[in-house]
Amino acid sequence: MTSAIGENATIDVREGEGLDVAAVDAALKASVEGLSGTPKVTQYPSGNSNLTYAIDYPDRRMVLRRPPFGPLPKAGHNMFREYRIMRDLKPAFDQVPNTVFYTDDESIIGKEFYVMDRVDGPLIHKTIPSEWNWSEDDTGQLGENFIDALAKLHTLDYKSLGLEDFGKPDGYVKRQIDGWNRRWNNAWTDGITRFEDVQKWLEDEMPAESGNVGVLHGDYRVDNAILDARDPRKIAALLDWEICAIGDPLMDLGNTLSYWIEASDPAPMHLMIRQPSAAPGMPSRREFADRYGEKTGYDVSDIHYHFVYGIWRLAVIIQQIHARYVRGQTQDERFAVMDKSVEALGALARHKINTGSL
Structure with a gap:
């Protein structure tokens, strides 16, 4: 198999999201040895928040990440x-890309940004490419490797890596619930259901801290992973660390399960599928949680709460994006109809609360 199948393709830079290529080129050549020629700059079309560009020199391919244009939340989009x-x-x-450059000098492109080496390999979305001719065992192996990578991340000794000051794990669960409920209320726009009952349930049923602390990715999905170019059943690199943190790993697991749509899920959930989690051979959410528990040693018996939290958090994230469009802070038409996804996710959280199921 080659990386051409499922390749992470780019597009011409979208109108209004251009970079000062000459300024970027000068900054990189002043800090990164061996660069020559003029870079070709294109844009990755996926992603609703931070913007991602391919910076292709004749002999080196890199990726640049910067915040979106327009007004930004005070604590958000920290490059x-x-x-x-x-x-x-x-x-x-x-399983992270090699970073090569960071600057907070906003005179270069108007915002801080960083650059990393590009990792070659497929990036897949809703389905497994038919050209791969995978069996269910192949698909299941990708699912297991994906689970195992999350388990490895969550059990790293973050203190030995110098990340002790990266976050505040004490009280993490309460801060997340309070914080996402507050963000919901700040981002709410006319015509959207309030979902006060979901917010109250999350506050009233909040479990005690698990006592486990780890590095949390925050947006752990197959479509945020570059697969190994030689064996796409393996994870080569995890992308989009925008909302990473140090905290209770079960909260991150709940986020991941909220994205993990199963083949048997109702149609409204399938409208939100972004990764091949429903492909024949993929583990169910229950199997995902159980394997994770076996690999980490963490107790996942109360994971239903974290799953509902993950659904609600996702609803809030999408509402924040939709609100930027409603308030005229972005002209990206993709964001105009996100209210439908917000309503569907809020209703799903309410349904899962009532059924008590994954």
Whole structure:
């Protein structure tokens, strides 16, 4: 198999999201040895928050990440956090790209940004490419490797990697629930259901801290992973560390399960599928949680709560993006109809609360 199948393709830079190529080129050549020629700059079309560009020199291919244009939340879109977590994880966790440059000098392109080496390999979305001719065992192996990589990340000794000051694990669960409920209320727009009952349930049923602490990715999905070019059943690199943290790993697992759509899920859930989790051979959410528990030694018996939290958090994230469009802070038409996804996710959280199931 080659990386051409399922390749992470780019597009021409979208209108209004251009970079000052000459300024980027000068900054990189002043800090990165061996660069020559003029880079070709294209844009990755996926992603609803931070913007990602391919920076292709004749002899080196790199990726640049920057915040979106327009007004930004005070604590959001911190490029240094993304850069630092990958830089510091690399010695113990090879499934991150190699970082090469960071700057907070906003005179270059108007915002801080960082650059990393591009990892060659397939990036897949809703389905397994038919050209791969995979069996269910092949698909299941990808699912297991994906689970195992999360388990490895969550059990790293983050203190030995110099990440002790990266977050505040004490009280992490309560801060997440309070924080996402607050963000929901700040981002709410006319016409959207309030979902006060979901917020109250999350507050009232909050479990005690598990006592486990680890590095949390925050957006752990197959479509945020570059697969191994030689064996796409393996995970080569994890991308999009925008909302990484140090905290209770079960909260991160709940986030991941909220994305993990199964083949037997109702149609509204399949409208939100972004990764091949429903492919024949993939583990169910229950099997995902159980394997994770076996690999980490963590108690996943109360994972239903974390799953509902993950659904609600996702609803809030999408509402924040939709609100930027409603308030005229972005003209990206993709964001105009996100209210439908917000409503579907809020209703799903309510349904899962009532059924008590994964």
